[in-house]
Amino acid sequence: MIGKEGRVTGRIGPGLVGEVMIAVRGGAEAFYAHPVDPRDEIGVGSIVVVVEYHPPRTVYVAPALAR
């Protein structure tokens, strides 16, 4: 899981539970997403990279593209 890229489908930010779609096991599944940096706010449609994976369905992400 770690290192995979995904697309934000639910806003990621402090105090929010975001959602990212990640291609995994031949399909695409939704994972609950939190920012690695708690101050980060990632809008819907951004590309993120999975930094941490917490089974079953939680990932910590960082923006994939340097801003």
Added chain:
Amino acid sequence: MPVIAVAIGVVVAIIVLIVLFKMVWRVAEPNEALIISGLGAKSKPIDGVDSLGFKIITGKGTSVLPGFQTARRLRLDSRAANLEVNCVTQQGIPVKVRGVVIYKVGDDFVSIANAARRFLEQQNSMDGAIHELFTGHLRSIIGNLTVEDLILNRERLTSETRGSAADEMSKLGLVVDSLQIQEIDDETGYITNLGRPHAARVAAAARIAEAERNQEATEREQETERQNAAVIRDTEMKKAEYEGQVQQAAQQARQEVILKETRNAELEAERTEKRLESEIRKPADARAYEQVKLAEAEREERISYAQAAATEVQLKAQRESEAIRLIGEAEADATRRRGLAEAEAIKARAEALAENTDAVIAQQLAEQWPQIVEAGAGVFGNVDNMVVLNGAQGVEDMLAKALTLGGTGLGVARQLLAGMNTQSAPAGANGHNGAPAATVPVEIPKED
């Protein structure tokens, strides 16, 4: 025989093998996970996490030792749970929400393990549990939202759903695919009232727009009518003008026709006149002329007649006078000559008589013979019917006899002459019926 036995044995063996294989080999379908527990059914530790104590098989087959292991199927299908919640929104407005939550068992082994531990024996009652669980969650979700958000803000709803239910669902090994609010029953009429200003505004705008459009339409209609009227007026004017022109043209044409007709009539009259002139007047003139001429001619004629007559008369008179004169002269001359001739004749007769009396008488008789014969024939004139016998000879005889009667006349003549000689008067036998004439006039030639 042994071959058949062998074949049968082989078939039986194959069948037995198939049956055994069927008993041993299990296949997990795409929408299910095989949970195998029992002897040797230990999955390897994943990522340093402790072993599950059972084996999870997805999407492939595996052998299950009968009696030593058990295989259970956990369905990974998505499921739907209907929700119906009476709750209060953030603004304290009571609403009745009906919705549906669509969830499934997570596809990762952790979720499958969690779900298997909780729901393997009660998969059918999962919906009920989820319903109960989500009713509470939905209440907390809606309590964090306003009615406007509920109606409009899907992202807020899903976000709140995740925030509220994510951890709990993860505990259960379930994933929420979707939460849908299907119906919001608003007892206070909040939503209705929420819409009313806008509705009123919209209605007002609609009415204003309608009125404006109506006004515009009316204006346009009136304008169009005015234009129409103007066009109609123009058309009528044009029509009238054209009609006038047409009438004028027609009048002109009629006038021309009348002119032509007049001309024709004139020509006709002229023609008639000419015809009349040629047929009647000319002949009449001609006749008149003729008559005039005739009259003139007649007059002339009469004049000339008269003149001629006058001339004639004159001439006649002249001639007559001349004639009278000439006659007179001639008569005088004749008289004179007659006198002379008579004198001579008398003298000659006297001489002849003196010389030859018989010859004279004979001559006289010869001269008077026709009368003598006539007188002789007159005897027969008194006869009605005379039958002559001996034909022509008889007639001759008779005539000879009659003439002999005349012969007697000679004797008579002699006697007469004898008697005359004494009276010295010429005698001419000229008697009817042999009657002796008393006097015999001497014939003298007449001059005329």
